[in-house]
Amino acid sequence: MSLELVLEYMVSPAFVEGALMTLLLTLCSIVCGVAVGLVIALLQDTKTKIGQALTTLYLWLFRGTPVLFQIIFIYNVLPSFGIRLSAFVSGVLALSLNEGAYMAEIVRSGLQAVKTGQRVAGLALGMTRGQVLRFIVIPQAARIVLPPMGNQLIGMLKLSALVSVIAVQDLLLVANQIASANFRYFEALTAAGIYYLAMTTVFMMLQMALERALDPKARRKTRKWTLTQRLLSVSNEVATR
């Protein structure tokens, strides 16, 4: 093993671009995933028959099939219906749609944790339903959903490696390609691993900072997780997928 080669790989344009691609994929997918999750959660909340049916079908489809299958399906099957998407868009679409199915549950638990009385109090003050959602429900729900959402974000970073199967030039694909050219797998994959670990660590620290910022009273700690606990809970969650 050559440390210089690891370093050389890490600063090479191909690796930096791969890492940026992974980051971009992750952020796009998580943002869209939260949006999809919010829509599903609100649709479930309406308690209309059609809303229930649609969301149940959605959850059944996206939780009942592997993400890898969804990625390949969207990339390879949609073109035969005339929907031609780039590999990147296909990847983001598959990851977001899949994420939405899990995010819906998290968003819903957050929305439900805000008691009906709080909404009624907002309505009684003359707020519209939208204002109640925006100024009363979401700020309170955000504090509750933030820890699990942070876990999802880190999970997404790792899931994003799956898009290498549809030739998106992400970190894993780049590492694999470079290694297969000269069979220096150890160095190339070590370089990629360091990037992954660096990104997950930064995400965790951001999450902790955000949790503290969303806490109106700095001294009140609703849930305090150490970095190690975060790592463990993340690995548990991904293992069950």
Added chain:
Amino acid sequence: MQDINDKPLLVLEGIEKSFGALKVLKGCSLSVSASETVVVIGPSGSGKSTLLRCMNLLEPIDNGVILFEDREISGERNDKHVVRKQIGMVFQGFELFQHLSAVENIMLAPVKVLGMSRADAHDIAVGLLRKVHIPDKAGAFPDELSGGQQQRVAIARALAMKPKVMLYDEPTSALDPEMIREVLDVMAELSAEGMTSVVVTHEIGFARSAANRIVFMDGGEIVENKFTEEFFSGAVGGRARRFLDQILH
């Protein structure tokens, strides 16, 4: 003040309301004049709270008419929030917004609903906290306040919208006995200043001292609707008398 008292601010006519097969309001009619304090009493399940929630359209009615300042506000409409801006409500469970401090709880609706500047809203909020006798609690969060303090912040929050009428839904029922007084005192002060109020309560002492009129409900009907002195002098029917005997002993 007496002459404006004759002008009805809020009028309910033949209000009917069912929850499923259960008919909770069986044709209730009531008129509340400006500056008047009306206390609604009656046994649990008599429909008092439901009637109150109908007044600010939180509960849609099945039949009847509600007039607010001579305009009909009942019936299908999608601007209920416009009506509610002018009607303050205080709940049994306080319902302060848990993520906001006392002063922010009071400022939220003036800023977001009325479009007031934060500075103006802050001034109003501080003034209102003084009015409810907790000027030093501006920065406190709901879970740092006692029940009595929370309820007074909730009253201030409703007052910040400069409502034309205040509705109180059993405001002291969730309070420890030693805190009931401080909340009732604030309500009585507001009534004395001429704030039109409708109060659902079990506090007969408050009814006796602060109310202009007592409404007694039983089984979804308004059974008695009398001036306070008249009501307590015994000029009431058997149902109200039995209820009074029960809660006074």
